[in-house]
Each structure stands twice: as structure tokens, then as C-alpha cells.
Amino acid sequence: MNRRLLLGAPLGIALLGGGAFYAMLKGLAKGTFDPRGVPSQLIDKPLPAFTLPGFSHADVVAEKKPVVINFFASWCVPCVEEAATLMTLRQRGVSVWGIAYKDKDPQTDLYLSRHGNPYARLAHDNEGRVAIDWGVTGVPETYLIDAQGIVRWRFVGPLPDAAVAELVKMASV
């Protein structure tokens, strides 16, 4: 019996490894597992105070429900890819707010009219100061802020479709 156990050990290890890799792949698709990313310092911390033309820190807190804030720019190609995903997110009842990063207002408007506007509210961070406070590494980048104004989640790069379900779940809590 012991001998069987010993012979079965490699299979056990392989199954465990395979299971873990499966969990990683699933996480990768949903955006909950990212081996490359450096974790955001803001996670589980209150949102830093900011005031931008469009909305401010106080508006986010006053919303009293989870808000997804998405940094984008008209000059950013992956943002175009992401636009459809954000639109779905909005249709599923999540409030998505946008911050245009290092952009010019007319160009942002042109971008939104061309690719659709998924944002309930829009702010302009034309100098990119707020992005520095948040530690944004590039566009697109997405944050989930809960009803208490605490940052709960961040995703770097265009949101994968699989992340929608995950976000809807997190935002409805």
C-alpha cells in the first residue's frame, strides 16, 4: 500500500500543479491573477483627494455605491479595444466613470462620439497630476472604488471580456 502511495506521488504532484495552473489561467482571463503586475499601493486604502474639471473626490464618495473609474485617452489604441467592454459593463448596471489622461478636450469628445461613451461622468486630467497621485502606470487602467471610497481593485491594460462578470459581482456588493 505504501509502495502504491509512493508510485502515486508523481501523479499527485502533477495534478496539483495542473490544478494550480488552471486556477492561474482562469484568474488571468478574469483579471484577478496577474503575475506581471506590480500591486497598486492604493488597494484597500482610501482614494486620494482630487479635484478635476468634471468630478472630484467628493463626488465619488457622495455616490454611496461602488464606482469603476477608468483612465483612458483618445490617443490610446488599446482603449478603443476596451470601449466595447466598458459599454457592456455600463449596460450591466455598473457606474463607470472616466478620466481622460493627458488629452485635449476636443479630441476626447471626438473619441467618445466615434467609439461610444460608456462613462456616466467624465473628468479631464490634462496634466496627468491626478494619475501620478493614483500611481497610474499607463492607459487604460481601471480602478474599483467601493461605497466607502476605498480602492478595492485595479487592472492594468484593456479589460478582458471575462473581467465583466467579476466586476459586476464586486460592484454589486
Added chain:
Amino acid sequence: MIAELGHFALALGIAFAFAQAFLPLWGAWRGDIRLMQVAPALALGHAMALLTSFGCLIWASVTDDFSVLNVAENSHTLKPLLYKITGAWGSHEGSILFWCLILALCGGAVALFGRNLPMGLRARVIGILALSACGFELFALLESDPFLRLWPPPANGQDMNPLLQDPGLAFHPPMLYAGYVGFAIPFAFAVAALLEGRMDAAWGRWVRPWTLAAWCCLTGGIALGSWWSYYVLGWGGFWFWDPVENASLMPWLTGTALLHCAIVVEKREALKIWTVLLAIGTFAFSLSGTFLVRSGILNSVHSFANDPARGVFILALLGIVIGGSLLLFVIRAPLLGASGVFAPVSREGALVLNNILLCAICAVVVTGTTYPLFADLLFQTKISVGPPFFNATILPLAAPLFIAMAIGPLMAWKRAALVPALLKLWWVALVALVVGIVAAFGMDALPALFMAAAAWMIGGAICDIVERIRLFRIPVSHSFSRLFGLPLQVFGTTLGHAGMGVTVAGIAGMSMAVQEVVLVHVGETTHLAGYDWKLEEMHDASGPNYNARVATITVSKDGRIVTVLAPERRAFTTQSMTTTEAKIHTNVLRDLYAVLGEERDGAAVLRLHDNTMAPLIWLGALVMALGGFCSLADRRLRVAAPARAVVLGAKRA
């Protein structure tokens, strides 16, 4: 048209693979000779179909058929012909097809060269090779089709990453893949042995040449990759413990263990279960190495198109092949028991020690590579495991391995004594001591120790030959006639072990390497490592698909010109990417290495290296691979003659 032909040939290959998988295995199960005999023909058909398919992909690439998506994404009309051909295996889709091609060729090779195998064993081996091929070929056809059309075709392609446009890299993937996939053959033999429930000395004799061939290719492939990163990336390093490098090291370590283990099976019919497990494990590492790299999980400098959906498909395939074979192992391995006995101190004992140490090193590499992933998954913590971890954990395991490498071959089978073997090595120990002391003047303690270890390994390898020809104990002319009478396999062992010593010497020597980054104007001279490096001039040049800035550097010592180096910085127009073309002057014992960086106000940034003994690292790998081929040449000669006897022996058993 040609692309559709390739697509069709791939589909045909899959049909062949399914037939090749199920008919011979069914035949071997039922004892149906006709079904077993069909195996070689199916294997050859399978190989030819995939050759045609891959040939079509090369054709599409060479003729600049940009209506094929894969070509449009990776090629360009201005790309040199060599890279149009090698680009066929440079992309994700192409490399998967190439991988399948080699697996099909393995089946073909067994069909062609395995004529003296017992029919049942051959049918099973060929069937299992095809069984593992089916899934991956389906993957190539359904999930990563290299022949996908693009309409309308673009006027020109997007070109290949310029870093990959290099002769070193052109041949790194085929060698590496031949090594990875070559281990499918020992794997198939192992699974066949499990199915048959029988494994004898003959099995070891048949498996060893295949393992050796795969091992040689893998050694060469890893060395080429390391050499490429040394002179193309321009970092001056040769191994970075990058996950993808580690992924290629794992099958090499277990494959080396398998190579030694198969000797024990062949000579002594011992360690059978362990050998089967090693054969399965080596191929499992090869598979994981090739495929998990593409899933986007491993954080690496090697980037392929990453797509988690593809990853799940691949993981399922890996699960079937690896999980299935390990399950079979649990069920059937007890049948292989009843090993030949041996004393702990014996050649077998030494080979067991070799196996334990190699597998321990492999376990460390696996842990170091995957731990950050598991830590992220389980504890949500970000950590990175880098060279300090590997250096600290692998050196203590490598040291006893190096010591044992010289002693093992001098021990007798079954039962040996340690002291006589050590006494034979007295002069080797002396040489190693002297080398160590001399080295200690020039370098730190640890590298000096490893220099001594290198001398010990090379000396030990020579000592094996010296003992066999009884040099200085019988008249020299007799020794010489003995030398020529030695089987090539003995030289194979010697070269293999000495090659490892040479590589270790190179790695130890690299600790003395010095480098400097300088900002110099034209006409200015800097000093590094006793050489005067003078920037003579800078000029522009142009290549087929790039523009270059070239610096001419004269390197002189005591007023005598040693060499003129002309490092380049190339700007590739189509990919808007800049690469540095390092220039190296070598005299085997040291590399003078220059990289041209950015220019500022008429001054250029130069990175200059004096890499002591660096060439030995790859020279050693070359010697190791040569040793393997040497041994392989011997086997073919030796196996050919007593082949019938072997078959008869197997039938009697």
C-alpha cells in the same frame, strides 16, 4: 493555393496521426500482426504530411505571400532570405507546427531505424508517439492555424522582431525543439514498457541512443540560446535564470539523469521503475516548458502571443498526456519490479547519486521558477526569485555532483571500493589543487574552488581513459594500441564529463570579467583590463532592412594593436526598433566585447567588457554534445551487429 495545400496536409497529418495512434496500439493489444505491421508506414505518411505542411509555410514566407496572416505578421519583403525561412518557426503558430513536425519525424525515425525492435514494442512506441501528437496537431489546426488567410492582403508585412533576425537564433529553436521533442521517444518507450509490463536490458539498449540524440540536441539548443543572449542582447551575461531558460534546463537535468539511468537498466537491469519515471518526467518537463511559456503565466523576456483561452486548451492536452502516463505508471509500474541488486558503493551507486543530485537540482529550479506564481495565487504576495536564490541553492548541490563525476566512472559495477578509485585519481587531485591555488591569486574563493572542480572533472575524465589504456604501466606502444581499440562510447563519456568541466571553468572564469560604461569623443582613449580602447571614428551604414551607426574601436595593448571592433546600433525601420550589435574579439580564453550605446553632443556611450574565459562556457557545451554524438556513433556500429541476438534475447525473456 499553397497555403491551402499546407492546411490540407496538416489535416491529412492529423488523420494519419489518429490512425497511427489507434491501429498499432489496438493491434499490439489484440496480438494482431497485420495491425502492428501497419505502424511504420503510417508513421512515415504522418511525417511526410507534416513535412509538406511545414514546407508550404516556408514557401508562403519565402514568396512573401502576405495574404497569409502569419506571414504578414512576421515577415517583410526586405527581410533577408535566411530569416524568411527561419521565420517560419519564429512565430507562435509556426513554432507549434514545427513542434508537431518534429514529433511526427520522431515517429518516422523510429519506423526507419527501429527495424530490429520486437514488433509489439515498435508498434506500441509508434502508436504512443502518435497519440501524443494528435492533440497538439489538433491544437495547431483549430486554435493556432498558421495558414489563416488575411483579406485584403497588406502591401507589405510587419516584419519580424529584429532581435530574432540573427543566425544564432535561427538555429536555436530547431535544436532546442529537436531536444525537447526527441525526449518523446524515451517517453514512448517507457509507456510501451508499462503497457507490456516488461522491461529488460534490451529495452535499455534501445532507449539509450534516442535519449542521447535528444540530449545532444537539447544541450546544443540551450547553449545556442545562451550564446545568442550573450552577444545579441548585449548584456554580457550568459544565463539569467529567466523562467524560459529554466524551463529548458529542467528537461536537460532530468534527461541527463535518464541518460545515466538507462545505462544501469542496460547493464544491470536495475532501477527500472525509476528510469520509467524519469523518461515520463523528462517529457513532461519538455511539454510544460514549450507550452506553459505561451500561456502568459510565466513572467519572462520571451514573449509569444499570450492568450489564456489557448492556455486552457494546452493545459488540457498536457493533463491528458502527462496525467494519463503517470496514471498508467501508478497502475503498471509494480510489474516492472525485481531489480538487480548492487552495493551502495558501486558504479550503480554512483549513478544513483548522480540521479539524486541532478533531480534535486531540478527540483530547486522548478521551485524557484514556480514559487512566485504559487505565492501570488495562494497568498496574493508578489515576490521575485532571482539569481541569488539559484546560486545559493544550486552550488551546494552541484559541488558533490562535480566531485562524484570523476570518481563514478572508475568504480566497478555491482560492488566497488572507494579507496582504490580515489587512489587512481591522486594526480588529478594534485592538478586540481594546483589549479585552485593558482586561481585563488586571481579571483575570489568560490570561483577558485570551482576552477579546481573544473580541473578535477577534466582530469577525472582523462584519468578514466588513462586507466583503461594502462598508460605508463605497460609499454606506451601497447597503451596506444589499446587507445585505438577503445569503444567510441568511452570517449563519449570522457568528452561529456570533460565538457562539463570546461563549461564550469568558463562560468568560474566569468567572475573575473570587468566592464565599464564610458562616454567618449572620437579620438579619445579609455583603459580597461590592461587594454587601450580608442574610438577611431563613427559612421553611418545601411543594411537590407535597417540603418546602422557604426563605431570603430581600436583595441591595443602596450602600443600593439590587438583588434579592431566595429559595434553597431541598428535602427529597423519597419518595426521602429533599435538593436545593438555587439562586436566580440575572442582568443578562446577571453572575449573583448564592445557595445555602442546612444550618442550625445558628439560623444558616444560605449560599454566595454573584458570577459575572461567566457567562450569556454559554450565550448564546453559543444564538447558535451560532441561526446554525445561520439557515443551515438559507437552505438550504431555496435547495435547493428548483435541486433538479431538482442531480439532473440528479448523473445526468450
